[in-house]
Amino acid sequence: MRYLLYFLIGGAVVSLTTWFGSLGRSWLAAFVSTFPALTVLTFILIYLNGGVAETVPYAKHLIYFVIPWVAYVGLFLLTVDRLGFWPALTCSVAVFVGVASLFRFMV
Secondary structure: OHHHHHHHHHHHHHHHHHHHHHOOOHHHHHHHHHOOHHHHHHHHHHHHHHOHHHHHHHHHHHHOOHHHHHHHHHHHHHHHHHHOHHHHHHHHHHHHHHHHHHHHHHO
16 A cells, blocks of 8 residues: 555656646746655655664665766756757766766766
8 A cells, every 4th residue: 555655646747847837937847856756755665664774875876876866967968959858868868877887886
């Protein structure tokens, strides 16, 4: 039952972000999708289910995804006008996965 609740909360965030974005309120959509509410909720849920011992490594690993995420968004912004939406998105996701994988092997 709790996993259904987790699913509904995540779906609500995606739905709210999409709704704001479709109304032309891109700043608000970006704020909703990057607001740490999901991270805070995830911290709480991991803590309640696994304790501090499981929460701290999760938090540490989040830091490894900052640079890949910046590369992903930056590449998308640089290429969407030149390549079109789908190719830019595909390349950006591939770069995210590639940079994140490099970080994984470096640590």
